Amino acid sequence: MNGDLTVSAASKDTLPTVFGYIGIGVAFGIVGKAAGLSPLLVTLMSIITYAGSAQFVIVSMLVTHSPIFSIIFSVFLVNSRMILMSTTLASYFKRESMVKNILVGTLLTDESFALGMNKLNYSDNHLNFAWFNTANVISYMTWILSSLVGAVLGNFISNPEKFGLDFALVAMFIGLLYLQLISDKSINFNLQLIVVGFVLVAIYFGLIFIPSSLLILLVTLVACSFGVVMKHAFF
């Protein structure tokens, strides 16, 4: 990764995350097909909902014939972390037009967000529409195609977990977290480590009584507050 904010730099920067989308997208297609969705509906869900892990939640709730409002509410909870990410990201696009802002937001994902945050460490704290939109569009296209391929492959494969592909996303978060830790100079390194440790403890104990759909958002909110308090008290 370097400081260039061009379309070609974005394509290069996004390449590693493409493997994550392929792995999970194909797995989603297979799971959706196995649950009884047609390849058309699998693909439509990837086009319209476009929400990674939440799409697995939708399929499992459809299978159990959950009411539509409880499905929509669960998806809102799982994706409410998007509000935090968009809020963090929006300040870098203030100079771009409203339409471009909405476009960047519309296709925002965990991965493009994390990638963008990493990019900031190389680009002198700048982002632009060309770079971010390219990263977003590559991700979107890859996700749609992979889930379609998965739904078609679903006729032949029943157990996608065997290949370890579902770990691609987790590996990506590990990688992006590590790269963020070593390159983000705006927060003290030890403070960052303390916040990460806090998140681990909070997730562990939070899992006892908070549904996992809500946990990511709650832990993030508490961990950010914890970080601010620690920063003012000790750093």
Place this chain on the structure above:
Amino acid sequence: MPSFNFVLLTIVGTGVVTWLSRITPFVLLKKFQLSKGVVEFLSFVPIAIMSALWFENLFVQHIGHLPSIDWANLLASLPTVLSAVISKNLLVIVVVGVISLGVTRLMMGM
């Protein structure tokens, strides 16, 4: 599986709430300025969210009890972290991660 129309309606409904979560902050912040305190708070979002998404995958939830450990994911995370430290290259990290989980599951007979 429910009817085609029900699934389609679900897809559109979940699509709308997800889209609103994604774009509302962009629309609002075009007009309003965030206070310094909020900006400081948000500066912790990237590491907090990324570590939360990772750690959630290391446990299996049992509401009302302590979570159990997802040993396959935990074991696969070790070489993945090591490859991050050594290579600092996202592509290498993802490939090592996938191979690690595949090998771990093979060895655990899963």
